[in-house]
Amino acid sequence: MSVALLVGGLLAVASVVLVAAPFLREPVASDDRLLQPDAAQRRRLAHAEERDRALDALRELEFDHRTGKVSDEDYRTQVGDLRQRAAAALRQADG
Amino acid sequence: MPDLGRAALVTSFLLLVYASAAGVFAAWHGRRRLAESAQNALIAAFASTTVAVVVLLTALARHDFSYSYVAQHTSRELPLGYTLTAFWGGQEGSLLLWLFVLCGYSVAAVLTARRAGREVIAWVVPVLGLIGSFFAMLLVFVASPFATQAAPADGAGLNPSLQNPYMAIHPPMLYLGYVGLTVPFAFAMGALLARRTDERWIVATRRWTLAAWAFLGVGQLLGAHWAYVEIGWGGYYAWDPVENAALMPWLAATAYLHSVMIQEKRGMLKVWNVLLVVLAFCLSIFGTFLTRSGIIQSIHSFTQSSIGPWFLGFICFITAASLALVFARLPLLRAKTRLESLVSREATFLYNNLLLVALALTILWGVIYPLVSEAVTGQAATVSKPYYNFFLHSFGLPLLLLMGIGPLVAWRRASLRALGRTFLWPVVAALAAGIGLLAAGAGSSRIGVIAYTFSVFVLASIVLEFARGTRARRALGGVGWGGAFTSLVSRNRRRYGGYVVHAAVVLLAIGVAGSSAYQTVRETRLHPGDSMNVAGNRVVFRGFDTKLEGNHRAIRANVDVYRGGDYLGRYRPGKNQYFAEDQVSNEVSIRHDLLTGGDLFMIADQVNADGSVDLKVLQKPLVNLIWLAGLVFVGGSLIALWPDAREERRLAERYEGVTVRA
Amino acid sequence: MRPGGEAGRDYNLGVARRGSPARLIVALSVAAVLAVFLLYTSIAGGGTPSLQPSQLAGHAGRVSLVGIVAGQPTGDAHEGGLHFLIRDRHAMTSVPVVYKGSVPDLFKTGREVVVDGKLQHGTFVAVPNSLVTKCPSKYAPKK
Numbered sequence: 001m002s003v004a005l006l007v008g009g010l011l012a013v014a015s016v017v018l019v020a021a022p023f024l025r026e027p028v029a030s031d032d033r034l035l036q037p038d039a040a041q042r043r044r045l046a047h048a049e050e051r052d053r054a055l056d057a058l059r060e061l062e063f064d065h066r067t068g069k070v071s072d073e074d075y076r077t078q079v080g081d082l083r084q085r086a087a088a089a090l091r092q093a094d095g
Numbered sequence: 096m097p098d099l100g101r102a103a104l105v106t107s108f109l110l111l112v113y114a115s116a117a118g119v120f121a122a123w124h125g126r127r128r129l130a131e132s133a134q135n136a137l138i139a140a141f142a143s144t145t146v147a148v149v150v151l152l153t154a155l156a157r158h159d160f161s162y163s164y165v166a167q168h169t170s171r172e173l174p175l176g177y178t179l180t181a182f183w184g185g186q187e188g189s190l191l192l193w194l195f196v197l198c199g200y201s202v203a204a205v206l207t208a209r210r211a212g213r214e215v216i217a218w219v220v221p222v223l224g225l226i227g228s229f230f231a232m233l234l235v236f237v238a239s240p241f242a243t244q245a246a247p248a249d250g251a252g253l254n255p256s257l258q259n260p261y262m263a264i265h266p267p268m269l270y271l272g273y274v275g276l277t278v279p280f281a282f283a284m285g286a287l288l289a290r291r292t293d294e295r296w297i298v299a300t301r302r303w304t305l306a307a308w309a310f311l312g313v314g315q316l317l318g319a320h321w322a323y324v325e326i327g328w329g330g331y332y333a334w335d336p337v338e339n340a341a342l343m344p345w346l347a348a349t350a351y352l353h354s355v356m357i358q359e360k361r362g363m364l365k366v367w368n369v370l371l372v373v374l375a376f377c378l379s380i381f382g383t384f385l386t387r388s389g390i391i392q393s394i395h396s397f398t399q400s401s402i403g404p405w406f407l408g409f410i411c412f413i414t415a416a417s418l419a420l421v422f423a424r425l426p427l428l429r430a431k432t433r434l435e436s437l438v439s440r441e442a443t444f445l446y447n448n449l450l451l452v453a454l455a456l457t458i459l460w461g462v463i464y465p466l467v468s469e470a471v472t473g474q475a476a477t478v479s480k481p482y483y484n485f486f487l488h489s490f491g492l493p494l495l496l497l498m499g500i501g502p503l504v505a506w507r508r509a510s511l512r513a514l515g516r517t518f519l520w521p522v523v524a525a526l527a528a529g530i531g532l533l534a535a536g537a538g539s540s541r542i543g544v545i546a547y548t549f550s551v552f553v554l555a556s557i558v559l560e561f562a563r564g565t566r567a568r569r570a571l572g573g574v575g576w577g578g579a580f581t582s583l584v585s586r587n588r589r590r591y592g593g594y595v596v597h598a599a600v601v602l603l604a605i606g607v608a609g610s611s612a613y614q615t616v617r618e619t620r621l622h623p624g625d626s627m628n629v630a631g632n633r634v635v636f637r638g639f640d641t642k643l644e645g646n647h648r649a650i651r652a653n654v655d656v657y658r659g660g661d662y663l664g665r666y667r668p669g670k671n672q673y674f675a676e677d678q679v680s681n682e683v684s685i686r687h688d689l690l691t692g693g694d695l696f697m698i699a700d701q702v703n704a705d706g707s708v709d710l711k712v713l714q715k716p717l718v719n720l721i722w723l724a725g726l727v728f729v730g731g732s733l734i735a736l737w738p739d740a741r742e743e744r745r746l747a748e749r750y751e752g753v754t755v756r757a
Numbered sequence: 758m759r760p761g762g763e764a765g766r767d768y769n770l771g772v773a774r775r776g777s778p779a780r781l782i783v784a785l786s787v788a789a790v791l792a793v794f795l796l797y798t799s800i801a802g803g804g805t806p807s808l809q810p811s812q813l814a815g816h817a818g819r820v821s822l823v824g825i826v827a828g829q830p831t832g833d834a835h836e837g838g839l840h841f842l843i844r845d846r847h848a849m850t851s852v853p854v855v856y857k858g859s860v861p862d863l864f865k866t867g868r869e870v871v872v873d874g875k876l877q878h879g880t881f882v883a884v885p886n887s888l889v890t891k892c893p894s895k896y897a898p899k900k
Binding site for chain 3: 328363364433434436437442445446449453457464465468474475476477478479481482485486489618620670678679680681698700701703709711
Binding site: 001004005007008011012014015018019020021022023026029031032033034035036037042045046048049050052053056057060061063064066067068069070071073074078 | 096098099102103106110113121122125126127128129130131132135136138139142143146212213214217289292293294295359360361362503504505506507508509510512513516517560563564566567570745749750
């Protein structure tokens with residue numbers, strides 16, 4: 001019975017401490033803002049994803065070509081455009 | 096001690112409510128410390144729920160029958176293992192298990208999926224908190240595992256058919272799956288609430304979704320295996336509502352796993368994806384609602400069950416709220432890219448999705464049909480095996496075929512000429528197999544031949560994928576065949592792990608087709624000395640043996656099996672009569688043929704007073720492929736799940752560059 | 758030489774902007790699924806009515822009888838047929854049933870069962886091997 005009380009008490013204390021911890025650590029926070037990425041950061045993220053997607057598509061095309069899923073003609077048709085997209089995406093992401 | 100359990104659950108409930116309320120406030124107003132506090136509340140709720148779990152486990156281990164739950168589901172002579180696993184043997188305990196797994200997943204996901212971004216996590220916490228609050232609320236106010244009573248001398252015991260290792264592990268596996276689907280759902284809602292249009296949350300929750308899906312799949316196979324060896328009617332799936340309750344979310348989750356790949360690669364299908372994850376989650380809650388409320392028996396038992404209406408209300412709320420959120424964020428989810436060709440990998444993924452969802456929805460319709468028909472015509476009507484088999488064949492066979500087609504088609508656009516070349520060998524193999532099968536007499540079942548032929552096609556295309564990939568990798572130079580193979584798989588774990596999973600599904604299809612379309616069933620009354628012939632096996636009955644065990648009497652029919660001139664062994668199907676529970680259980684005897692993968696399944700259907708037995712024997716070809724498929728499935732999932740340092744570095748570089756700096 | 762900002766350029770190839778084939782596929786597929794579904798239900802009918810003994814009168818075709826086993830079963834399911842009574846869940850209306858085939862382990866007086874078959878001359882003649890006992894649900898509230 002006393003074990004139950006002890007555990008119960010510990011649990012209650014621990015819960016309160018855990019929940020209050022952020023406020024106990026920083027009673028007065030210099031910056032309490034939960035920042036959202038601003039427009040510039042969102043754009044950069046979108047560009048980074050676009051760049052990775054373009055590079056990935058290029059890599060897949062090369063691999064598919066090497067394993068025979070994409071014929072030589074299809075490869076020639078698609079690779080130019082994909083390379084342009086990748087280059088553009090790289091420029092946007094790094095620029 | 097029960098007070099401690101109750102107190103722990105109340106604490107969990109309060110903490111989860113706090114996590115929801117404070118979490119919403121913090122995310123809405125952008126308060127960092129409050130958001131952290133809400134997140135900590137989830138951790139504290141997990142600790143508190145763990146205390147409740149320990150209390151119940153202790154009570155079970157101690158055979159403390161003052162707990163109503165312990166008295167209802169265990170007895171003194173029950174072995175310790177089953178006494179402990181009786182934890183999830185009843186309503187209240189299984190709800191506690193659900194809450195425990197949910198809190199565990201919530202904490203683990205929120206702490207490890209930081210890549211999703213702090214502002215998304217700030218919304219994920221209240222979503223998880225809200226779902227957790229519901230289950231905690233049920234445990235505190237509606238179905239408490241800590242109800243007490245005057246302790247009886249002994250408990251009611253566990254249903255003998257549940258005293259089986261499979262049944263012991265099957266619920267936790269299923270729950271790890273069901274509950275696991277909460278994580279991608281919460282992150283999807285979190286991303287929508289935080290107005291994110293990027294794929295971070297998908298990348299962050301990818302492994303969670305895959306793991307939950309794998310657990311759900313394995314859990315179902317374990318259940319099927321239990322049904323096969325324990326219930327012993329000769330089958331493994333009865334299209335029972337409770338079985339379907341697990342299959343439907345699994346199908347939706349399978350669709351989601353595939354379409355998410357398209358979103359990552361091409362940025363399309365965002366709305367479809369989010370709807371799929373909502374569907375998968377709602378089906379998982381609906382599934383547990385079906386299992387618990389007894390609603391499918393009849394609409395009358397629904398109103399008698401206390402827990403049913405709560406679940407129904409929760410499902411309606413979740414569905415309405417998530418659909419409203421999706422609708423509100425629709426402009427954000429508009430894709431910039433379009434499907435370019437109806438013959439492309441994106442398109443095959445879309446067809447795959449449509450078939451999976453169609454199958455899930457037709458199963459759903461079949462499950463709720465009694466309710467709908469009663470509501471509309473006043474007369475309840477049921478559908479059974481023919482209905483489900485029709486749609487399984489109509490949608491499942493094309494799905495099987497697509498598994499072979501998809502990997503061979505290029506992204507964006509595939510030319511028919513290229514397709515012709517890549518498909519050549521798989522099609523030839525399939526046709527050869529088809530002709531061979533027809534020659535061997537498999538034409539007795541059209542569906543069987545189609546299933547087998549498609550399976551050969553898929554297996555051939557998988558083998559080719561591995562072969563071509565390895566050859567291409569090797570041609571790059573520097574490695575031999577073995578090195579090229581490991582390098583290939585290692586650099587593309589999700590893809591090749593996925594192919595292994597496809598192979599598992601094919602094995603499953605072959606096993607199911609063989610054991611259902613080509614099985615032989617014979618039933619005869621045999622007196623000692625009589626024999627019967629089943630698919631070339633001669634089964635001779637020699638007489639009964641009765642033996643008294645601890646808690647039951649075991650009656651066994653001694654049966655000798657011969658094939659041609661060879662003696663294959665003695666088998667002893669029979670029945671167990673349990674004294675305490677006053678129940679009889681069927682104990683089947685199965686002979687596994689390791690060479691052909693088939694089983695000779697013997698059931699002592701009826702033990703007669705004159706010493707004869709009504710013996711039912713089934714010969715089930717290839718059925719063991721189903722269980723083998725389970726192992727291959729686990730292997731493939733592990734490969735796909737395996738952490739990839741190179742990929743982690745790439746993702747870190749992509750996302751850390753735009754992390755919000757405090 | 759391309760101008761600097763490529764962000765606005767539309768990289769869609771070959772497909773008209775106004776309608777994505779994806780939407781067309783989805784619409785066609787939904788129609789196809791519905792067609793398959795309607796085809797099935799029109800051929801195979803709308804399910805088997807699920808009736809209790811008191812509701813049996815007047816139903817000529819195959820139905821699914823639900824109820825509680827009453828009295829003592831007699832006979833042999835594997836030879837000559839098992840004879841037993843099924844009554845309503847909450848009433849005493851009962852109907853005699855004759856059944857051949859496998860009898861589930863949980864079958865006994867007082868258990869709820871489901872069996873398919875047809876009412877013929879006052880006796881419910883069951884479809885062989887269609888007898889199912891409802892597992893006393895471990896989740897159902899204790900009555």
